Amino acid sequence: MSFPAMRSAILAAKAIAPSAVGSMGAAPMATFATSAGSPRRKVAVLGAGGGIGQPLSLLLKLNSQVSQLALYDIAGTPGVAADVGHCNTKAQCKGYEQDKLAEAVRGCDLVIVPAGVPRKPGMTRDDLFKVNAGIVKGLVEAVGKHAPGAILNIISNPVNSTVPITAECLKAMGVYDKRKVMGVTTLDVVRAKTFYAEMKGLDVANVDVPVIGGHAGATILPLFSQATPKVPLSQEELEGLTKRTQDGGTEVVQAKAGKGSATLSMAYAAALFADSVLRGLNGTPTMEYTYVDSNVTEAPYFASKVKLSTEGVEKVFGLEGMTDYEKEGLKTMMPELMKSINAGIDFAKEASKAP
Numbered sequence: 001m002s003f004p005a006m007r008s009a010i011l012a013a014k015a016i017a018p019s020a021v022g023s024m025g026a027a028p029m030a031t032f033a034t035s036a037g038s039p040r041r042k043v044a045v046l047g048a049g050g051g052i053g054q055p056l057s058l059l060l061k062l063n064s065q066v067s068q069l070a071l072y073d074i075a076g077t078p079g080v081a082a083d084v085g086h087c088n089t090k091a092q093c094k095g096y097e098q099d100k101l102a103e104a105v106r107g108c109d110l111v112i113v114p115a116g117v118p119r120k121p122g123m124t125r126d127d128l129f130k131v132n133a134g135i136v137k138g139l140v141e142a143v144g145k146h147a148p149g150a151i152l153n154i155i156s157n158p159v160n161s162t163v164p165i166t167a168e169c170l171k172a173m174g175v176y177d178k179r180k181v182m183g184v185t186t187l188d189v190v191r192a193k194t195f196y197a198e199m200k201g202l203d204v205a206n207v208d209v210p211v212i213g214g215h216a217g218a219t220i221l222p223l224f225s226q227a228t229p230k231v232p233l234s235q236e237e238l239e240g241l242t243k244r245t246q247d248g249g250t251e252v253v254q255a256k257a258g259k260g261s262a263t264l265s266m267a268y269a270a271a272l273f274a275d276s277v278l279r280g281l282n283g284t285p286t287m288e289y290t291y292v293d294s295n296v297t298e299a300p301y302f303a304s305k306v307k308l309s310t311e312g313v314e315k316v317f318g319l320e321g322m323t324d325y326e327k328e329g330l331k332t333m334m335p336e337l338m339k340s341i342n343a344g345i346d347f348a349k350e351a352s353k354a355p
């Protein structure tokens with residue numbers, strides 16, 4: 001495959017309408033935003049040596065909206081940067097490790113955080129909290145200090161808690177801007193589209209499925225009643241698709257049998273989302289589903305449709321037209337979602353009291 005063809009193929013499944021509607025539109029996207037005249041954008045990946053970090057770094061290197069790519073991890077990133085850096089695309093790529101975090105994030109427009117431990121079979125995402133909460137806090141504090149205006153895309157699990165941790169840490173530092181903190185739930189949308197298209201024999205490039213709530217089990221709520229193209233689903237099919245989307249992460253964890261969780265599909269999803277964030281920053285508003293500071297439900301953080309523009313999240317859209325089955329799903333998820341959010345808030349508040 002030629003490079004331009006490969007580059008198009010990588011993002012071909014990102015549906016985009018003429019007005020650039022992110023990964024939610026109807027027609028397949030053919031190209032990245034053109035680099036001609038686009039502003040210089042620095043993007044950092046924190047956790048760039050990991051299973052997600054490495055392929056994500058490669059995909060970002062292919063995005064012509066990125067002019068500087070900073071790859072940070074506790075170790076190993078000079079090698080990743082040297083490797084990725086040989087791709088003949090625009091972004092200048094540099095690896096940072098150990099105590100070079102400040103340098104990595106300084107001047108960033110977008111910081112993507114996939115640092116932390118992944119699940120093994122039998123674990124829930126909440127089982128990762130103990131280790132990942134502290135990792136995310138440390139990294140976010142560095143961003144708050146050295147790149148306070150940057151947009152943060154949080155991938156590290158449990159996302160339902162790490163996003164509130166991020167917000168609370170930035171609030172404690174006096175640099176919180178709710179438009180700039182986003183939990184990446186794009187993989188749930190990617191999965192829902194794939195499973196729906198497969199079941200109904202549809203061209204996946206033309207499929208769109210909203211997914212709301214959070215990013216763990218029952219808190220992941222695909223709205224198949226609003227999927228396009230609209231194809232009738234029996235109750236059994238609907239329940240099967242909903243459950244498969246909610247358990248998509250576990251399906252991969254089990255298949256990898258102890259060797260981690262989704263990395264390649266996650267890198268793909270994060271690259272799609274980052275592309276939309278950058279398009280928004282560069283003046284082409286895009287629509288995405290993402291887990292953000294929200295008053296759409298009683299949960300203070302919630303994933304729903306948002307408009308991304310020059311300052312990050314410009315508008316959070318409310319919930320409309322849900323079926324009774326979906327309303328029941330929303331009710332069911334709330335206790336779990338609220339518990340994870342409160343755990344994140346409590347952790348960050350406690351940590352900020354520590355001497």
Ligand SMILES: NC(=O)c1ccc[n+]([C@@H]2O[C@H](COP(=O)([O-])OP(=O)(O)OC[C@H]3O[C@@H](n4cnc5c(N)ncnc54)[C@H](O)[C@@H]3O)[C@@H](O)[C@H]2O)c1
Nearest residue numbers: 047049050051052073074114115116117118155156157266
């Ligand atoms: N949001 C999602 O949809 C989604 C999807 C898949 C995985 N995840 C989560 O992403 C995280 C990473 O998964 P992975 O498979 O890439 O794991 P991994 O173990 O392969 O990689 C994680 C990387 O983070 C690095 N790291 C740890 N502490 C760090 C620190 N303080 N600073 C910088 N880097 C640090 C490690 O050195 C490692 O290279 C996990 O928490 C996983 O659950 C989220």
Ligand SMILES: O=C(O)C[C@H](O)C(=O)O
Nearest residue numbers: 119157248249250261262
């Ligand atoms: O399932 C996991 O632990 C990783 C990730 O959240 C996923 O959805 O694949």
